[in-house]
Every structure is written in structure tokens, then in C-alpha cells.
Amino acid sequence: MTPKEYKALYPQDQVFIQVDDTERLMTDEEYEAWVEQGVYNTNHPDTP
Amino acid sequence: MTYPTFNSGDVLTAAEMNAVGLWLVKTQTIGTAVASVTVTDAFSSDYDNYKIVISDGVGSTIATLNMTLGATATGYYFGAIAMAFATASLTSLNGTNTTSWSRAGIANTSILNGEIELFNPNLAKRTHYNGRYVQTITTGSANISGGFLDNATQYTAFTLTPSTGTITGGTIRVYGMRN
Numbered sequence: 122m123t124p125k126e127y128k129a130l131y132p133q134d135q136v137f138i139q140v141d142d143t144e145r146l147m148t149d150e151e152y153e154a155w156v157e158q159g160v161y162n163t164n165h166p167d168t169p
Numbered sequence: 170m171t172y173p174t175f176n177s178g179d180v181l182t183a184a185e186m187n188a189v190g191l192w193l194v195k196t197q198t199i200g201t202a203v204a205s206v207t208v209t210d211a212f213s214s215d216y217d218n219y220k221i222v223i224s225d226g227v228g229s230t231i232a233t234l235n236m237t238l239g240a241t242a243t244g245y246y247f248g249a250i251a252m253a254f255a256t257a258s259l260t261s262l263n264g265t266n267t268t269s270w271s272r273a274g275i276a277n278t279s280i281l282n283g284e285i286e287l288f289n290p291n292l293a294k295r296t297h298y299n300g301r302y303v304q305t306i307t308t309g310s311a312n313i314s315g316g317f318l319d320n321a322t323q324y325t326a327f328t329l330t331p332s333t334g335t336i337t338g339g340t341i342r343v344y345g346m347r348n
Contacts, residue, residue, distance in 0.1 A: 131202075131334065136202055136203075136335055137204065138205050139199065139205065139206040139207065141197060141209055147204065155204055158333075159332075160333075167262055
């Protein structure tokens with residue numbers, strides 16, 4: 122999976138960070154880091 | 170009165186209430202399409218040890234749940250074993266000075282679960298955990314793990330983050346174990 126594909130699957134305006142009952146969208150920096158990590162973990166799965 | 174069986178109308182004494190071993194400290198419902206969920210005010214000086222139960226809910230894809238304490242993003246050590254349903258094989262995994270405990274739970278498109286016993290999170294000593302989860306699909310596995318955090322920081326909060334994708338729904342319950 123590529124970052125572009127990951128972003129298409131999880132658009133920035135549809136993914137949230139939750140703290141207790143409060144949810145917010147990610148900042149651009151948070152989103153890019155989250156995408157990078159998610160793509161890496163998707164492409165390098167270990168046995169869950 | 171013979172506890173733990175009580176009858177309607179019984180008046181409970183302090184001794185009887187103090188014999189309650191697990192106390193529900195906090196219940197947190199997980200929202201929709203959540204990339205991480207932080208539970209604050211989970212740990213305090215009231216209890217040394219805790220049980221955390223993650224149930225119901227789903228993930229957007231197959232993902233393990235990473236657990237971190239407070240704002241700490243280093244010093245996590247763990248070992249884990251996956252016991253597959255389809256074969257009699259074991260798969261082990263370890264983490265040395267990693268950014269999280271990466272086997273706190275499991276998510277896929279039909280389930281979200283995890284069970285963690287956490288020791289000393291609010292004490293000025295190393296926190297360690299024992300955890301279990303079951304990937305409830307025919308090609309899944311039962312998993313056990315344990316680890317520690319290499320510091321003496323006192324924590325009040327924890328965060329669960331799916332390794333990929335998002336999680337939706339479900340409940341996180343935090344129980345204090347009576348000292």
C-alpha cells in the first residue's frame with residue numbers, strides 16, 4: 122500500500138483522535154506521521 | 170450475613186464493602202473512526218494495580234492495539250506469543266526499547282478486544298503488564314504478552330492506538346484492584 126492509497130482509504134477529515142469523550146481531527150503533521158506509520162505497519166505485518 | 174451473597178435490603182458494612190476486590194474506575198466508549206483513544210484519570214494512588222478490558226467495537230482492518238502510558242514514547246519492552254487456531258504452531262514476537270506495547274489488543278472488521286493487567290502505573294517504579302486477546306476468526310489466534318516500561322514515571326492516563334487503520338465503537342473499562 123502506498124501513502125496515497127492509505128490517504129484515500131482514510132481521508133484526513135474522516136479520522137479522529139479521541140481523548141475521553143472529546144474527538145478532534147488530526148493536524149497536518151499528525152496525519153502525515155499517522156499515514157507513514159499505518160502504511161509501514163500495513164506493508165510489514167507481523168502475526169497478530 | 171454471608172458475603173459475597175447478599176440479600177435484598179441488606180445494609181452493607183464498611184468491612185463488607187472494603188472486601189470488594191475490583192472497583193470500576195472508569196468506562197470509556199470509543200468513538201467512530203478513531204486513530205487513537207486516550208483515557209485520562211484512569212490511575213491514581215487509590216490502587217496499585219489495574220485491570221483494563223476492551224470489548225465490543227470493530228476495526229477498519231486487521232490491526233493490533235498499541236498501548237502507551239502518559240506521553241511516554243520510548244522504553245517499552247515486551248514479549249508476545251500467538252497461538253494459531255489453524256495449526257499447532259506458535260509465533261513469538263519481542264520488543265526492545267520500543268515506542269509502545271504493541272500487543273494490548275486486537276481489532277478486525279468484526280471484533281475489538283483485549284484484556285490487560287497493569288501493575289504500578291501510578292507508583293514511582295517500573296510499570297509492567299500481562300495481556301491477552303483473541304482474534305476471533307477461523308484463521309486467527311489466541312495471544313498472550315507481557316512487558317514493562319523502563320522508567321519510574323507515575324502515570325494517570327493511557328492511550329490505545331491501532332497499528333493501522335481506525336477503530337469504532339466498543340468500550341474500555343478500567344478496574345482498580347483493591348490493595
